[in-house]
Amino acid sequence: MTTTRLTVAQATVRFLAHQFVERDGVRTKLFAGALGIFGHGNVAGLGQALLQDELEALEAGREPGLPYVLGRNEQAMVHTAVAYARAKDRLQAWAVTASVGPGSTNMLTGAALATINRLPVLLLPADTFATRSAGPLLQELELPASGDVTVNDAFRPLSRYFDRVWRPEQLPGALLGAMRVLTDPAETGAVTVCFPQDVQAEAHDWDDDLFAERTWHVGRPLPEKAALARAVEVIRSARNPLLVAGGGVHYSGAQAALAALAEATGIPVGQSQAGKGALPFDHPQSVGAIGSTGTTAANALAREADVVIGVGTRFQDFTTASRTAFQNPDVRFVTLNVASLDAAKHSAVSVVADAREGLEALASGLDGYDVGDAHRARTAELKAAWDATVASVYARDSAGSTGDLDVQPDQNQVLGTVNELSDPRDVVVCAAGSMPGDLHKLWQVRDAKGYHVEYGYSCMGYEVAGGIGVAMAAEDDARHGAAPRDVFVMVGDGSYLMMATELVTAVQEGVKIIVVLVQNHGYASIGSLSEQLGSQRFGTRYRARTSSGRLDGDFLPVDLAANAASLGIHVVRTSTRKELEAAVLDAKASTESTVIHVDTDPFVDAPSSESWWDVPVSEISALESTQRARGVYEQHKARQRPFLRPSGLKPSEKN
Ligand SMILES: Cc1ncc(C[n+]2csc(CCOP(=O)(O)OP(=O)(O)O)c2C)c(N)n1
Numbered sequence: 001m002t003t004t005r006l007t008v009a010q011a012t013v014r015f016l017a018h019q020f021v022e023r024d025g026v027r028t029k030l031f032a033g034a035l036g037i038f039g040h041g042n043v044a045g046l047g048q049a050l051l052q053d054e055l056e057a058l059e060a061g062r063e064p065g066l067p068y069v070l071g072r073n074e075q076a077m078v079h080t081a082v083a084y085a086r087a088k089d090r091l092q093a094w095a096v097t098a099s100v101g102p103g104s105t106n107m108l109t110g111a112a113l114a115t116i117n118r119l120p121v122l123l124l125p126a127d128t129f130a131t132r133s134a135g136p137l138l139q140e141l142e143l144p145a146s147g148d149v150t151v152n153d154a155f156r157p158l159s160r161y162f163d164r165v166w167r168p169e170q171l172p173g174a175l176l177g178a179m180r181v182l183t184d185p186a187e188t189g190a191v192t193v194c195f196p197q198d199v200q201a202e203a204h205d206w207d208d209d210l211f212a213e214r215t216w217h218v219g220r221p222l223p224e225k226a227a228l229a230r231a232v233e234v235i236r237s238a239r240n241p242l243l244v245a246g247g248g249v250h251y252s253g254a255q256a257a258l259a260a261l262a263e264a265t266g267i268p269v270g271q272s273q274a275g276k277g278a279l280p281f282d283h284p285q286s287v288g289a290i291g292s293t294g295t296t297a298a299n300a301l302a303r304e305a306d307v308v309i310g311v312g313t314r315f316q317d318f319t320t321a322s323r324t325a326f327q328n329p330d331v332r333f334v335t336l337n338v339a340s341l342d343a344a345k346h347s348a349v350s351v352v353a354d355a356r357e358g359l360e361a362l363a364s365g366l367d368g369y370d371v372g373d374a375h376r377a378r379t380a381e382l383k384a385a386w387d388a389t390v391a392s393v394y395a396r397d398s399a400g401s402t403g404d405l406d407v408q409p410d411q412n413q414v415l416g417t418v419n420e421l422s423d424p425r426d427v428v429v430c431a432a433g434s435m436p437g438d439l440h441k442l443w444q445v446r447d448a449k450g451y452h453v454e455y456g457y458s459c460m461g462y463e464v465a466g467g468i469g470v471a472m473a474a475e476d477d478a479r480h481g482a483a484p485r486d487v488f489v490m491v492g493d494g495s496y497l498m499m500a501t502e503l504v505t506a507v508q509e510g511v512k513i514i515v516v517l518v519q520n521h522g523y524a525s526i527g528s529l530s531e532q533l534g535s536q537r538f539g540t541r542y543r544a545r546t547s548s549g550r551l552d553g554d555f556l557p558v559d560l561a562a563n564a565a566s567l568g569i570h571v572v573r574t575s576t577r578k579e580l581e582a583a584v585l586d587a588k589a590s591t592e593s594t595v596i597h598v599d600t601d602p603f604v605d606a607p608s609s610e611s612w613w614d615v616p617v618s619e620i621s622a623l624e625s626t627q628r629a630r631g632v633y634e635q636h637k638a639r640q641r642p643f644l645r646p647s648g649l650k651p652s653e654k655n
């Protein structure tokens with residue numbers, strides 16, 4: 001056995017640089033690089049190792065093994081990493097390194113987001129000394145009842161794999177454990193390996209096999225025959241089935257298999273936020289978004305469906321309209337998912353398998369099955385009605401603009417302008433506020449990768465940082481011969497104020513993003529929700545406090561355009577629809593990033609989904625507005641379904 005003497009941090013960097021993934025015969029380096037912010041805990045250990053990697057690469061005239069990117073906020077760096085992984089169908093990822101204490105715990109929100117969205121990221125939080133020689137350290141948590149708990153233990157419930165390298169000898173096991181989970185489609189999410197800062201700097205003789213190239217095969221688990229047969233039997237009995245496509249369709253690259261199944265059978269396809277784009281918007285079987293922020297087409301079909309086929313979806317409450325979307329009393333579920341957690345939901349006949357393999361197997365099992373002319377016609381009619389609704393709020397026709405262009409746009413028109421002036425391959429990025437729901441309903445996706453809304457965690461602040469991750473992934477694809485894509489980041493003023501910091505990182509890296517910053521002076525989304533729930537938009541407007549003691553004064557004199565410009569980015573202020581159109585076209589033509597500032601009216605909503613979202617209203621209240629809202633809430637609540645009946649049973653067999 002030959003060995004090499006390196007520090008734990010140097011060994012970690014060298015190991016990570018030699019990990020590859022392979023799927024369908026295509027092999028890629030797993031780690032695009034390391035994002036980081038240094039402080040005590042990682043500046044010396046991992047910082048030194050990354051510097052050495054960069055300098056050795058420069059000298060040898062090659063790329064660093066683990067290229068380093070300096071971010072501005074640890075949470076944001078995790079968002080960038082996760083967005084990149086999503087844009088790469090989970091076949092590439094980033095490591096993120098943070099200093100001990102607050103630098104590390106800043107990553108907790110990102111960890112939750114990654115795990116909930118089933119997206120891989122390797123978190124390397126620094127930890128306090130293994131030797132405890134200088135304890136308590138600056139930024140160390142001291143618990144009177146426990147000597148070995150550190151702030152990083154907070155990552156445990158948020159991570160799909162958690163480890164801490166107290167001793168150098170533990171490193172190989174920790175790294176291999178991390179890799180297994182990162183590359184497993186059913187297990188992946190945030191993976192956390194904590195590095196005590198003294199251990200990072202400690203030298204050890206490593207078996208050279210640790211640094212050999214390793215290729216992790218990303219599997220496509222096949223459906224079990226009997227499970228497939230059960231699923232086929234239930235679907236064959238369906239008269240008006242509906243398929244719900246989730247993010248798993250994208251990650252598996254199953255779009256063509258989905259289109260083939262939908263075309264052969266006529267089964268209409270609704271899409272969750274992560275699943276949007278699984279079919280292009282104009283595909284005859286695509287009925288667009290489903291659930292609380294769905295289209296009236298998908299939601300009408302959902303209400304009537306006798307069999308619901310979930311593919312690669314978590315069936316989150318927005319997708320099921322808090323379990324009110326499916327109203328047929330005899331509805332049965334068939335779910336196809338690589339993760340048994342998701343496959344088992346709603347008492348489904350479940351098929352645990354890769355989405356592409358599962359869809360292909362279902363298609364051959366369903367040979368000859370067709371939903372019939374009536375269901376095909378109903379799908380087409382509902383779809384055409386929704387398309388007309390979108391056209392009316394986008395307020396443009398195929399010949400160009402309609403309506404007055406010299407007025408301030410409403411939010412629907414902002415989305416319409418960007419949708420119609422962007423190229424089919426461009427990507428729209430969003431996460432929180434009123435825009436994700438509006439985008440889900442309205443946005444006409446023309447490319448499988450054209451829609452990137454983070455709605456597992458719907459985290460304010462994801463937008464700019466996530467947009468950078470998507471843009472870096474698109475740039476990497478372009479370096480490998482793909483056509484370029486522009487990335488449109490749609491961000492509200494509230495989300496912008498929470499985390500606009502990474503605009504600096506975009507400038508630093510020369511990564512091009514187009515940020516459409518929608519200023520409506522507060523939380524339009526939560527304001528409208530608050531009003532529906534009888535809470536009168538309380539505390540959702542960015543207004544000055546007045547002598548009444550309330551936040552009911554003038555708009556605050558914030559200038560977010562000036563704020564963005566101060567970060568070194570090109571900014572365009574727009575106040576009319578015409579100016580917005582010109583700004584979008586200019587930003588597309590430019591090679592640099594642009595922030596387009598646009599004012600809108602928070603009271604103009606998107607068209608209704610004819611759906612619901614369960615947010616409980618006070619059962620008793622001194623306010624008349626709340627009492628009224630409670631009455632409406634109870635009516636909706638009565639329609640909520642537990643989906644407890646085993647799906648394998650036919651209605652006639654129900655007990
Ligand atoms: C980190 C975080 N905090 C709070 C929320 C709850 N929340 C969802 S949307 C929203 C307001 C967003 O405001 P803005 O970005 O201006 O978008 P708008 O609602 O005006 O469209 C809030 C507070 C959240 N999703 N994420």
Ligand SMILES: [Mg+2]
Nearest residue numbers: 492493494522
């Ligand atoms: Mg706002």
